Amino acid sequence: MIKEQEILINNTEYRIKQLLFTKRTTLKIKFLKLVGGASDALNSLITGQGSILDSDIDIGGIIGGILEKLDPDETPIFIRETIQSCVVSPMGLEKVEQFETHFGDNYEDYIPLLVEIVKLNFGGMVAELKKKLPATEKPTEPLFIQATA
Secondary structure (H helix, E strand, O other): OOOEEEEEEOOEEEEEEOOOHHHHHHHHHHHHHHHHHOHHHHHHHOOOOOOHHHOOOOHHHHHHHHHHHOOOOHHHHHHHHHHHHHEEEOOOOOOHHHHHHHHHHOHHHHHHHHHHHHHHHHHHHHHHHHHHOOOOOOOOOOOOOOOOO
């Protein structure tokens, strides 16, 4: 059964869904390529043990590290494609113009929304990546400031 969840971010209610196999696999491969490009950032951001949902992994920090390493032309396309694939409501975000308008008006919403999408669709994968990376100490200062949902 495909999981869905509702998230309230800055007074906007989003309903996100878990992707079906083919789209989820496609985005997973793209995500892994992006993570590979940001491995230095990941090494300094990932700490803790156990499941992604109860560990010390800073998903917002990981996404921030990935965004720093990406090409400025590729990054918005990946973000838009990922969000459009997973957001059920508000309606209409699957259309580029409505997506651009919505997140132009609600710019600060996209990072916390992307964090929730990654946790819902790729949480197990991030936990597996964490096991394969060398252990690092937890940074004393936050590397990425994450908006609260």
